[in-house]
Amino acid sequence: MSAGIDLDNVCCDFGSFRAVDHVNVSIQPGEFFSFLGPSGCGKTTILRMISGFTEPTEGVIRIGGKDQRGQRPNQRPTALIFQNLALFPLMPIWENIAFGLEVRGVDKATRRKRAEELLALVDLHDSADKMVSQLSGGQKQRVAIARALAVEPAVMLLDEPLSALDLKLRQHMRAELRAIQKRTGVTFIYITHDQGEALAMSDRVGVMSQGRLQQVANPRDIYNNPVNGFVASFVGENNILGGDVQNRAEGMASIATPIGTFRARLADAAEGKLKLYVRPEHMVLQAAPGAENSVPVTLTEVAFEGNFVSVHAVTTNGTTLVAELRNDGSTPIPASGAQMHMAFDARHSSILPDSANAGA
């Protein structure tokens, strides 16, 4: 059982401060959807509105098509996993997991049986009678998931559940979460400020900034076709160059920057202050100048990172550019101090407005 969620022009004010600003998005049943954004951008507030702890100031939230206005958290088909998990430390693990069933009047034997099934689902056998304090961070994580799954929610809401874990465990739990979502088919709404996490796990990602939804797309499009500078810079690295845009045609344009004029993609609708964004991995170094989008540079720093080589270079007027070269043996690793040309493909670079906030 899973349900879709519609946020229809949802706003949330705290006093005169607008924490969530006209958010519109339709999340499909069974989808793994992530809200991605920096700290304080309103992610938790969105989740609290969906679960019913905070009422939207404006707009409507629908779960499975049903308007949720006036529904208490305990009446909604959602289960929230808190940023700090909020397990009950005075109950053994199995009672934690079965708490939702206890509330629903399920008898003890059934509760116990169900708790053990769920523990098996999250790969935590033999922990039913332990106390919360006896578990590791990753195990607590799984208990929180099992506790939420026990009430068979149509929607699971997860608030940065992996942020407290170390890197290795985090990567492991990513795969685990994704697998649990696939197995149960429940709609997952996942919140994170870690772009890698959002891109790796989600069907679609909504990138937020200052209470506004900047872009909703699948992870590939978020990374390859960001709609504005905020999304481009929040998700991955960029070389950013300001300048005047000329010759707009067929989704392409020229931009005259202080280090030269380049051609790049430009959405027809794009307006406002525009800048050129090129990702370091799309920069190439070559001995001779290219036909277009090429600039002479002096390499200042060549850092060998293992699977790639990070190259910092300065142009003749002192602008720093960064390139990342794959360490696949196709080209020799250049030396620091070398004079070369840095070039990029027009199809892999974009001219973007700053962010949706600037336009509105």
Added chain:
Amino acid sequence: MDDLLRRYGRGLTWGFVGLTFFWLVILVILPDFKLLESSFRPYLPVVDVGGPKDTYSINNYLRIFGGEVPMSIFGFEVLISPRVKVLLYTLWYSGVVTLVTFLLAYPLAYYLAKIVSPKSLPTLFLLLFVPLWVSEVLRSFAWWIILALKGPLNAVLIALGIIDTEIRWISGYSPVIIGLVYTYVLFMVFPLYNAMQSLDSNQIEAADDLGAPWWRIHWRVILPHSKPGIASGAVMVFMLSAGSLLVPAIMGSTTSGWFTQTIQGIMLEEQDWNTGAAFAFMLLTICTLVVTLAMWVFKVKLSDIAK
């Protein structure tokens, strides 16, 4: 200790320690030992003190048995000594006081810890403390006036049409209970507030989110978390109530003897400090036993209370 030395220097630190030591040993521990010692010696005219009749015995303690009066305990009629009867009533009604303070303090502490906005908290605390600025004697007399047969409480209740004829509030143990509850309720509120305040509000929300109604959230999450606070509050209220002299003396009626009044009578009227001391230590010991028993029944550890 090192920390204190560093912060306050040698002179001040040893000054503090010395004064604390003086207070604890000279003013508290030694007099208590003296009383404990004399509780095992008979009450004698001055000339006989230290003489052949001045020997250790538990006779003073046995004086609690003597005489027989009827008493009904859970419906059973028994004959027991009047002093034991007063002691049992003291323990029983101290327990009642503890229960009533808990029932009053729990919602108040919850309100203060989890509902009130932190901004108005100082004002509310101030309001709670204001009554403490008035002396206990005056507060007890005030209650005595409020509860009087022709007093304001009955007048208000009659004016509101809640009752037709005056209720005799001051009879039996009820005024003592009211007075003790009023005097000691804050000793329950603050430990409870402390305990509840340390509860992560997300746990309450998590229970809510999992579908729990409010009463189950209290029963399964908030109450268990508050147990150490309840325990320390209950111990304080119980001990203070059982040991209170002023409230039973002012608010009591002829039928509401409190064991502290018995002790006072022996010490002041009979001038028999030896027996008075014996009874006082008996009260202390029995209260401690009751508390220990209650802690065992409710599975509270001493270390929980110390928190």
